[in-house]
């Protein structure tokens with residue numbers, strides 16, 4: 411008995427909810443949209459020329475456009491659009507809506523659109539808030555772009571054992587080691603590099619540590635690290651000897 415009662419209740423609940431759902435779908439609706447023609451449209455904030463566009467049932471015959479509770483205009487034939495400029499209204503928060511009338515006497519209320527109308531000065535401030543950081547980012551990127559080649563040029567002085575993230579290579583021309591540049595073009599088998607020792611261009615793969623070590627010892631043999639300060643006496647002797655030829 412109790413179960414049967416619940417079943418009936420469930421059926422009624424289902425029927426009612428489906429019924430109201432159908433009723434809502436059959437109800438003619440009036441939709442309001444806001445389109446920008448020219449101007450600024452940030453999140454919830456607008457400035458410039460805009461068009462309010464109402465769409466409703468086929469037999470829509472008259473649409474009244476409202477800003478807050480004030481009538482902006484009436485359109486009595488499609489397209490049901492109303493153009494306006496934000497400067498014609500006071501800055502601040504406003505609610506747009508429309509009321510539609512159908513030929514068979516139905517009155518429809520649309521959705522509401524809330525927007526903050528900005529004055530041209532506000533828009534300039536808002537735009538600056540977006541543009542200034544953007545310009546800063548562009549500026550930094552430009553500086554990085556200009557600075558990067560300079561940094562690489564400075565790094566060209568070869569230092570034994572320092573090859574950087576792209577690894578070192580052994581020059582096929584002179585057999586000396588040098589670091590590969592991260593930004594050098596990749597040519598499948600290796601990177602296109604310029605040897606700092608013999609100035610030969612070649613496509614070089616990353617060399618193994620053993621190969622690099624071997625090349626390093628070759629480099630040290632070929633270009634012995636000349637001590638910058640030789641003993642003073644020897645230096646003096648050498649200078650004297652050299653000056654003798656000048657006389």
Ligand SMILES: [Zn+2]
Pocket residue numbers: 581582583584585586605606607608609610
């Ligand atoms: Zn070389």
